[in-house]
Amino acid sequence: MKRILVPTDFSEHAENALKAAAIIAKKNKCEIFLLHLLELPNQMSDAMTGGASIPEVMLFIKKANETLQKIKEQPFLNGLSINATVQFEKAFDGILSFNKKNKIDLIVMGSHGTSGIEEILIGSNTEKVVRLSEVPVLVIKKDVGEIKFKNIVFASDFSTEIKKPFKKLVEFVKIFDANLSLVMICTPNSFKTTVTAEKTMKEFIKNYDIKNYSLHIFNDANIESGISNFSKTIDADLIGLCTHGRTGLAHFFNGSISEDLVNHTTKPVITFKI
Template sequence: MIKLVVPVDFSTFSMQAISFATPLAKKLDAKLLLLHVKSVPMHWDKLDASQRSHYAEVEAELSLAADKLEGLRKTVAEAGVQVETQLKTNSGKDKIYAFIDAEQVDLVVMGSHGNYGFKEHVLGTNTYSVLRRLQVPVLVVKEDTAESNLERICIASDLREASGPAFSRLEKILEALQVKMELLFVNTPNHFMETRDIEALAADFMKRFGQYNHTLHVIDAFKEERGIEYFVEKEGCDAVAVITSGKSDLRQYFSPSITENLIAQVSFPVLSIKG
């Protein structure tokens, strides 16, 4: 069974992520996990009942968080989605991505701040760390994003071999969502290619890694983010999927920072998947 997870901190941003993820889970016939990680000043799981009684404030906060999670669980369940909740404690050593990674999920849905222009502020610590560390796809939605209505998704790729396996995984996810996929290559001055070379690269890429024929769109832009944003708005796509790589090769220019910049600049959902 497909498994989605939404990290929940009870902010308006995580509430938006739940609203967006719920119909996605229903469409995929997937299980939705609502995960809340509470920071505590000690290793809570190692304390027995008598020791925990000395930390009445922490116990009260955990009890409140459990009640809130239960309320969210009931709301999601009423929408006809299989849902479970988990309340974890963190003394500072473990990060949220470690908890998510342990669940072996297929997709993470997270919320982020509005457009402020400073990606560290927009993303927040949790979203930033999840994007950088997790290998599973991460879908980031904004607070003002409309409820999920994904019909057309732009897939931005460098069409390099290293991105191929991730493209194949992405195709399967989007096929399950029954969305139309638009393949985009952004041609920049720093990595300029002639049209015939791009077409040849795309043909070889799709032959090796694609299951379906996708229309190739080539956009000339000074920066990758500008080209992606222009195309999505021009074509009316509902979201963009970016295949990123952590490699330092200059030609491997779809780096994680491009996804982070996009999230900081645009209002539409961004799906990040690592090559």
């Protein structure tokens, strides 16, 4: 993870994401790409060819670049390589196209704490990026402060399809020399005996070079509450999940994990596409 993309709408939530990106960048000598997307009204887009409001368009660009420059001068970014870009494109499309063009390794985005995913960029676009991004997406809910990402939870059914994205999680864990808590959530609708669950997890983890890990089985009413409650129990710094592009945070444990987990937990969540 050497190239980190941080989309920003200049909000507090986007700044929280940038602070988290800075922590990762300093640990792993990464380059940060700051991206501000200008989604102009239709009449403004017409002006690009008609010429009527070109000065107004240029003002948007000028102000955006000035704000990006101020952000780059924040003390928490000292010593880091920061590239800033203003781009005319819809937020969701712009993030994914920039990602492919610049060979980004990790996207870090902000979101509301417990109020859900609601606003532009820090809203439905976050959920779309989580669902469709080919690279890992780290969603930050609040000011990370001095978070060290030392205690990371990875919730899964530990099936064969999880193996490839799990390798990326292992890379992230090694950056922070973190302890990884692997957890299988058992519910009334997705029940496994302790013997079966332990066997599945042990068979899965033996293929990876990872030292600081522990295996857990946690019972709860449903998958979402199980992950959230287990993470609180061990005071996790970060929750890791795998996603399917077709349905977002869904369809592992032979069931479905809704976006409620990303919406409602205050802990950072990192997702890896299957």
